[in-house]
Amino acid sequence: MGERELTVAIDNTANESRNFRPLVADALDFWANNSTRFAGFSIGYELDPDAPNPDVVVEFVEEIESCANVSEPAGCAPYVHDSGQVSRPISIEVVGSYSNDSTRLILKHELGHTLGLNHSAGPQSVMAPSSQLSTLPRPNATDRRLPWADADFTVYLAGNDTEDTPAVREQVRRGLDYYAGGADGTVPENVSFSFVDNRSEAEVVVVFGDDLPCRTGDTGSCGRVRGIDPDGDGALERYDDLRITISGIDTPAVGWHVGYWLGYGFGFEEDPEWPAPFRNATYEQRRSDWWTER
Structure with a gap:
């Protein structure tokens, strides 16, 4: 200079x-x-x-x-x-x-x-042209009412043809609609979901398969979130992706399992944070018309 x-x-x-x-x-x-x-x-x-x-x-x-x-x-x-x-x-x-x-x-x-x-x-x-940077401390995703960039979610169903039936899709929609309706006041009122045909465009992926990534055995469900940690504290500050895996669950219970893990995707950690239908539900309750409970 x-x-x-x-x-x-x-x-x-x-x-x-x-x-x-x-x-x-x-x-x-x-x-x-x-x-x-x-x-x-x-x-x-x-x-x-x-x-x-x-x-x-x-x-x-x-x-x-x-x-x-x-x-x-x-x-x-x-x-x-x-x-x-x-x-x-x-x-x-x-x-x-x-x-x-x-x-x-x-x-x-x-x-x-x-x-x-x-x-x-x-x-x-x-x-160097790029470096690992961290921001000032930010609220973790689990502390936010909406831990996503926006409230409009895209959804993709993954699995073999026998599992993507109208009855299964209707059950998935039950879980989605419950949260789109506010989930008894536990999530923002402007939440919406739409199905997409391209998996890479989806924020929520529901996988029907034979293997569960989170537990032993071949029956049950799992949820996993991915996102960003800009302040480098080891906890995600925003979610970008939710993957729900369902294996060996009969069709009438699919909606309940989807709904449960959607709660996880909204940052719920402790049992009281979930809407009432997902707290300590019995085998029969998971297969009931749980979405009508208030």
Whole structure:
């Protein structure tokens, strides 16, 4: 960028209650101490968050609308290899919802671009094109009323032809309709389900097979959810996929098993969280018109 000392300001529109100054200072110190080794010249920084005429402005934003060909970028900065190619101040955008450690890494990475370093440059621990990032702590999926991106679910039935009969499909629909009707107030009222013909398009997959992935034996049902853990705490914060496996269950009980695991897909963990028909149901109750119970 030409000069040997740059004035850096901060513009925080992402989270006014969060103090980003120490994180920016850490990133600036990193490059002040390592620019000669990796960029080939020495650089210094003066951090003045409210500087009237800064050389660099670090902008903390809620989201970055676009950044070259990067999808869902965590940060964005111009790649400066010629000091005459940009006008002052240079703007560095950083999404303000990441954890402190991840924010430091994003800042170092984007500052590296302003020093002329591309994604193949060192140190690769900083300049690699992608990194494992974590957000600030977020509510786990099981703590959310709707642990999905939206309330409109696509459903696919998988199994051999003898299991995908009108009676089986009607039973599956009983389970779906129960939750679409609010499941006795346990889920949002705007939940809806629609069947799709392509498994890859489905968020809920009901599999009829001979093997159960969660237990020994060939009779019963299982549920498994997959999703994302953006804050890296080991618990999913959002579900993207629910797979229900049913094996050896006679048709009149299929709807109950689908309904039970749909509750699991809505984040239910303890028995009282499930609607009444799914709490300690007997063999006969699972084969009854349970969906009429309130």
